[in-house]
Amino acid sequence: MYRKEITTYIFSILLIAAAAAVQLAEARDALPFTGKTLVFFLYALVFLLWAKNMENRVLRADVARRFKLISLLLIGYLATRTVKYEILIVSSTAVHWIRYIYYFFILTTVHLVFFTSLYVGKSEREAIDRRWYLFWIPTASLILLILTNDLHGLVFVPYAHASGFKQYGPAYLLVNGYILLLAALTLIITSKRSLAQKRLRSIAAPVGVLALCFIYTMYYIADAPSFHYVKIAFQSAEFNSLTVILFIESLVFTRLIASNRGYDTFLSLSSLNMGMMDLKGNMVVKPNKGPEVSADAVMRAESRAIAVDENTLLESSPIHGGSCFWFVDLTDFNRLKAQLLSVNEEMLNENELLMANNKLREEMAKVEEQKEIRAAINEHLKPQFAQLKTIMAALPEEKGAYEDALKGACLLNVYIKRFSNLFLLARNKKSLTLSEVRLAFDESLDYLRLKGVITSDTWTVEGVVDAALGLSLYAAFQIILEAHLHFLSALFIHFKEDDEDLLLSIYVETEEKISLKREILEVLPPKGVAFTEEFEEMLCIRRFSISKAVMIDA
Numbered sequence: 001m002y003r004k005e006i007t008t009y010i011f012s013i014l015l016i017a018a019a020a021a022v023q024l025a026e027a028r029d030a031l032p033f034t035g036k037t038l039v040f041f042l043y044a045l046v047f048l049l050w051a052k053n054m055e056n057r058v059l060r061a062d063v064a065r066r067f068k069l070i071s072l073l074l075i076g077y078l079a080t081r082t083v084k085y086e087i088l089i090v091s092s093t094a095v096h097w098i099r100y101i102y103y104f105f106i107l108t109t110v111h112l113v114f115f116t117s118l119y120v121g122k123s124e125r126e127a128i129d130r131r132w133y134l135f136w137i138p139t140a141s142l143i144l145l146i147l148t149n150d151l152h153g154l155v156f157v158p159y160a161h162a163s164g165f166k167q168y169g170p171a172y173l174l175v176n177g178y179i180l181l182l183a184a185l186t187l188i189i190t191s192k193r194s195l196a197q198k199r200l201r202s203i204a205a206p207v208g209v210l211a212l213c214f215i216y217t218m219y220y221i222a223d224a225p226s227f228h229y230v231k232i233a234f235q236s237a238e239f240n241s242l243t244v245i246l247f248i249e250s251l252v253f254t255r256l257i258a259s260n261r262g263y264d265t266f267l268s269l270s271s272l273n274m275g276m277m278d279l280k281g282n283m284v285v286k287p288n289k290g291p292e293v294s295a296d297a298v299m300r301a302e303s304r305a306i307a308v309d310e311n312t313l314l315e316s317s318p319i320h321g322g323s324c325f326w327f328v329d330l331t332d333f334n335r336l337k338a339q340l341l342s343v344n345e346e347m348l349n350e351n352e353l354l355m356a357n358n359k360l361r362e363e364m365a366k367v368e369e370q371k372e373i374r375a376a377i378n379e380h381l382k383p384q385f386a387q388l389k390t391i392m393a394a395l396p397e398e399k400g401a402y403e404d405a406l407k408g409a410c411l412l413n414v415y416i417k418r419f420s421n422l423f424l425l426a427r428n429k430k431s432l433t434l435s436e437v438r439l440a441f442d443e444s445l446d447y448l449r450l451k452g453v454i455t456s457d458t459w460t461v462e463g464v465v466d467a468a469l470g471l472s473l474y475a476a477f478q479i480i481l482e483a484h485l486h487f488l489s490a491l492f493i494h495f496k497e498d499d500e501d502l503l504l505s506i507y508v509e510t511e512e513k514i515s516l517k518r519e520i521l522e523v524l525p526p527k528g529v530a531f532t533e534e535f536e537e538m539l540c541i542r543r544f545s546i547s548k549a550v551m552i553d554a
Helices: 003-027 036-057 061-086 092-117 130-147 170-196 200-222 225-233 236-253 263-269 295-300 331-342 344-393 399-429 434-449 467-487 517-523
Strands: 274-278 283-285 306-309 312-319 322-329 431-433 454-459 464-466 488-498 501-510 529-536 539-547
Touching: 003 036, 003 225, 036 061, 036 236, 061 092, 061 236, 092 130, 092 170, 092 236, 130 170, 170 200, 200 225, 200 236, 295 306, 295 312, 295 322, 331 344, 344 399, 344 467, 399 431, 399 434, 399 467, 431 434, 431 467, 434 454, 434 464, 434 467, 434 488, 464 467, 467 488, 467 501, 467 517, 467 529, 467 539, 517 529
Parallel strands: 454 488
Antiparallel strands: 274 283, 274 322, 306 312, 312 322, 431 464, 488 501, 501 539, 529 539
16 A cells, blocks of 8 residues: 555545544534534545545546546535535425435435446456446436426425325335345445455455444434434434445455556565566565666666676566566576577578578479460460561561551550550459550550551440450450551441440451451350451441450459
8 A cells, every 4th residue: 555545544534533523513512613514525525535546546447437426426415415404404495405416416326336346356458238337227217206206296295294204205115225226236246246256355345334334324223322422423424425435445445346556465476576666766566586776777678678687687667657677587598598509500501401492492483483474475475476576577678668567566566565464464363454454455556546547445334354355355356456457547446335235346447348257256255245247338347245244343
């Protein structure tokens, strides 16, 4: 327990003792003033000190916020009671409403204490079942029932002459039964989870607090003469509020609710060999074993580990309120290191051989893959390579013929380049985007215009198609281009959606009418594409009707 906490506990006890002394003095008419206001402020200060203490001790932020809310509710409860007796006691209407407000504070506080018990035995990261929040429905309903009592009179009988049990309606028993239910559930859940974790000694404190509350209640009801001065010094409102605080305090103190206290005992029993230092450089917890270290060394170890000696490293990390440090024992590591060094050279040689062998395998695999790709591309482009070789081997001397031959070579070269590019793109994905296919068509048309051919490209279709289909469409286009190249005056491409199909139309303006159906069908896939060929005067029309079923979702 830290000095600051001990000071808080002592100060709180003195405040409570002072409040009790004021109550007794007032009962003997020994005060020149009414002491209820002073008692309220003394207890309010106790509750605020407790809430601040819990904020520093409890690990879960949501639980700490709930404790703060409980302290505010208890202050509100006592404030309402003080206002009643100090200011509004002569107003029957005010007293009437204050009785209703009492139950708002009581029900809400008991509900929050019940929720506190749900965190017993849980770690700081473990959430409670969200179905427990359904208990807010009956709690809120009963609070609303009490606050609207003037409309129905089910909780308190709205008659001024009613006294004793006659002043309570049928819903009053329901409200008190619900409070007893939440209290019983709180005790059962706390006991059950503590017993499940075999923490029998820890449960003694919270159960003792509840037992003390029960004894006080019995003596209060019996109104025993020996209890007279206790009842005056600790009136029921203050005592019940203190019971709430003590019950929660006992859960945190015994670590039934996760808190950041008790680590010194834990570390002394563990094998972690850790220590803690506060912000002033004082060693709060010392490691079980290891060399003495200075505060400066602990601070420097936060950025990097420090070698204390040959076999010990010091590491440190900042925590809230100071630093945590620990030793790393390198004895076993150094012994193993010495053993490894003796066989290090042999292992290095073996590792170098293995690495060289693995690298050779990788390089061979890459070479084989490249050979497969090259062979596949050569197989598809063999006719174009042959034509290109023929052109370059017999370039004419005459300037016009020379330029025309080079333009033809460029057309073959762009097809070889673009087909290879599409082939490589489709190798791993097994699909091609129509935008890539269009780029191939467009580049061939660009070079075709160098030969004075009029070209046009209307392409309104996008998406992804099977790789074999994309490659075959480009190959079919090249067959058409090569067949009509020498008598070609214009070439138009239209690719659009037509009903349920995609329609690629290639219009060739030429003097020769050459049927290419057999050659084109050889390169097209057997399914998914229908090919037609039409001839008009000076025009050859070839259409590829592609089923949308062959489209692939991107």
